[in-house]
Amino acid sequence: MSNPPEISYPRIIRAGDRAVTVEFSNTIDETSNRLVLALDASLSTEPPAGLLETVPTYRSLTVIYDPQVVRGSVMATELMQRAALKGAADMGGRIFEFPIVYGGEHAADLDDLARKKELSVEDIIRLHLGAEYRVYMIGFSPGFAYLGGLPEILHTPRLAVPRQRIEAGAVGIGGKQSSINSLPGPSGWRFIGRTPAKLFDAKRDVPFLLVAGDRIRFRRIEADQAADLDQRAAKGDVIVREIAP
Amino acid sequence: MSRTLKILRHGPLMTIQDGGRYGFRAFGVSTSGAIDRASHAIANALVGNDFEAAAIEFALAGGAIEADEDVMIAVTGGACRIEIDGQPVAPWESHILRKGQNLEIGALRGAVWGYLAISGGITTTPVLGSRSTHLRTGLGGLDGRKLAAGDVLPLGKPGDLELLALGLPYFRRPEPITVVPGPQDDYFDRETWATFTTGPFEVTASRDRMAMVLDGPPLTADKGHDIISDATVVGSIQVPGSGKPIVLSADGQTTGGYPKIATVASVDLARLAQMPSGQHFRFKAISADAAEELFIHDQKRLADALNSLCRPGDRRFWG
Numbered sequence: 001m002s003n004p005p006e007i008s009y010p011r012i013i014r015a016g017d018r019a020v021t022v023e024f025s026n027t028i029d030e031t032s033n034r035l036v037l038a039l040d041a042s043l044s045t046e047p048p049a050g051l052l053e054t055v056p057t058y059r060s061l062t063v064i065y066d067p068q069v070v071r072g073s074v075m076a077t078e079l080m081q082r083a084a085l086k087g088a089a090d091m092g093g094r095i096f097e098f099p100i101v102y103g104g105e106h107a108a109d110l111d112d113l114a115r116k117k118e119l120s121v122e123d124i125i126r127l128h129l130g131a132e133y134r135v136y137m138i139g140f141s142p143g144f145a146y147l148g149g150l151p152e153i154l155h156t157p158r159l160a161v162p163r164q165r166i167e168a169g170a171v172g173i174g175g176k177q178s179s180i181n182s183l184p185g186p187s188g189w190r191f192i193g194r195t196p197a198k199l200f201d202a203k204r205d206v207p208f209l210l211v212a213g214d215r216i217r218f219r220r221i222e223a224d225q226a227a228d229l230d231q232r233a234a235k236g237d238v239i240v241r242e243i244a245p
Numbered sequence: 246m247s248r249t250l251k252i253l254r255h256g257p258l259m260t261i262q263d264g265g266r267y268g269f270r271a272f273g274v275s276t277s278g279a280i281d282r283a284s285h286a287i288a289n290a291l292v293g294n295d296f297e298a299a300a301i302e303f304a305l306a307g308g309a310i311e312a313d314e315d316v317m318i319a320v321t322g323g324a325c326r327i328e329i330d331g332q333p334v335a336p337w338e339s340h341i342l343r344k345g346q347n348l349e350i351g352a353l354r355g356a357v358w359g360y361l362a363i364s365g366g367i368t369t370t371p372v373l374g375s376r377s378t379h380l381r382t383g384l385g386g387l388d389g390r391k392l393a394a395g396d397v398l399p400l401g402k403p404g405d406l407e408l409l410a411l412g413l414p415y416f417r418r419p420e421p422i423t424v425v426p427g428p429q430d431d432y433f434d435r436e437t438w439a440t441f442t443t444g445p446f447e448v449t450a451s452r453d454r455m456a457m458v459l460d461g462p463p464l465t466a467d468k469g470h471d472i473i474s475d476a477t478v479v480g481s482i483q484v485p486g487s488g489k490p491i492v493l494s495a496d497g498q499t500t501g502g503y504p505k506i507a508t509v510a511s512v513d514l515a516r517l518a519q520m521p522s523g524q525h526f527r528f529k530a531i532s533a534d535a536a537e538e539l540f541i542h543d544q545k546r547l548a549d550a551l552n553s554l555c556r557p558g559d560r561r562f563w564g
Contacts, residue, residue, distance in 0.1 A: 013427050014425055014426070014427045014428060014533045015427065015477075015478050016425050016480050016511065016533070017425055017508075017510055017511050017533050017536035017537045019478045021428050021475065026473065028473055053268060053271065055270050056271060057473075057475045057476055058474065058475070060475045060476070062475065067537040071534070072533050072534070072537060073534060137474070138272050139476075139498070139499050140273055140499070141382055141498065142273045142274045142382055142384070183382050185381070207272075208272045212271075
């Protein structure tokens with residue numbers, strides 16, 4: 001087989017007859033993700049005719065359009081022109097402080113992780129608490145946040161056999177990434193704690209807490225404090241605090 | 246007491262669906278809505294509703310319902326036995342269902358997804374702008390779940406009880422299922438691509454509102470079966486390590502980590518979804534530009550059909 005030509009970025013790939021994707025790289029890194037979000041911001045500020053929805057992910061932006069209004073080839077040209085501007089806008093995002101309880105029934109993997117890493121549980125917690133996390137994308141299910149920024153020592157592959165039910169708010173580790181679960185469901189991530197904050201609540205004025213580009217710091221709380229916060233969250237209180245950079 | 250509809254007996258999968266939930270894919274929320282958009286729109290048109298009003302979608306077989314007020318009903322999606330108090334009536338036309346009468350909807354023949362529209366539409370509370378049910382996340386519909394016997398659904402105010410039928414037919418093309426290559430067609434070598442477009446593939450029983458798993462010659466991605474997760478769309482054809490393609494449907498997840506060899510052309514989404522399990526078919530690749538042309542043309546044909554409503558005559562387009 002011949003070697004394929006080197007791919008140059010950004011490039012357009014087609015996702016059918018109602019979506020085009022601009023791909024900025026083939027890696028997970030903050031620079032690529034910022035370009036994705038800058039293009040997304042540009043489309044939100046000045047939407048081209050026929051644009052219906054955008055879906056920003058780690059390193060690409062998918063644009064869903066109405067071909068009855070704009071043809072994909074025209075949209076693709078527009079997107080490449082905007083992508084070439086390299087998005088000077090700084091997508092600093094907001095910084096939120098999330099309460100977290102480490103251990104307990106929703107942290108099935110904390111002890112095992114400590115053993116694997118030959119560290120104490122407190123060391124694991126200290127390492128996890130010490131980092132600032134960045135929301136790279138929201139996807140998979142409503143409000144589910146894929147976080148970057150996990151300290152390298154905590155990187156751990158996912159479980160070979162996913163668990164059937166993980167609760168909303170569970171904070172997990174999957175390879176190099178971290179996550180906050182938004183709804184109960186099966187998952188192969190390794191869970192070390194839980195936040196009472198609800199990333200998604202359709203009944204709330206603000207259904208989704210986070211957008212890509214936001215940053216998260218965790219604040220440790222104990223189980224009894226979590227119970228109070230759970231009650232507030234159930235009433236629709238967002239409970240997370242936006243903090244100054 | 247307001248107008249209501251009661252489910253007396255339920256089919257295997259009955260949910261409330263409207264035109265779909267738009268604007269939230271960036272937040273991980275699937276579009277949902279009717280799997281067969283055209284059949285759903287036609288059912289609504291036949292009872293005088295907005296084309297995107299909430300109706301009942303049923304898989305494989307309907308069930309029995311009654312209303313506590315006189316309403317118009319229409320069943321579309323495919324051919325099936327329909328009876329009102331034991332009297333057979335035709336699909337793809339509207340009928341009056343009097344207060345307390347029993348509407349029975351049997352099994353679909355040669356189709357998978359059926360629609361029951363009721364005049365006034367179902368008026369459960371919208372969630373994120375839509376009444377569509379997304380079962381996996383429990384959003385929309387009636388408490389985010391399948392309908393069951395005993396459920397009572399609120400209905401909107403109906404217009405006149407004036408029977409309607411389509412004056413123009415809306416047929417589908419009996420050809421291979423058209424796809425647009427990509428977005429990750431470069432993960433597959435030429436030989437695999439030839440296999441993909443030769444097939445044949447079989448629709449398996451592993452199917453629901455999220456996805457359809459196909460059987461056929463295994464597809465191997467020579468660049469591997471993992472990508473950095475990116476956006477999926479309705480119609481994305483994912484190829485996991487098993488080599489068996491998965492076609493995402495209305496309730497499909499918004500992002501995914503499998504390479505997507507191709508995307509089903511919009512014009513053929515419903516035709517593929519309506520294929521009974523066990524049916525064989527082939528894929529045919531066309532350009533995105535050509536697929537857009539087909540879609541635009543198809544939307545015009547559907548609009549013409551929807552705008553052709555007339556009093557029912559003796560013409561029957563639907564067998």
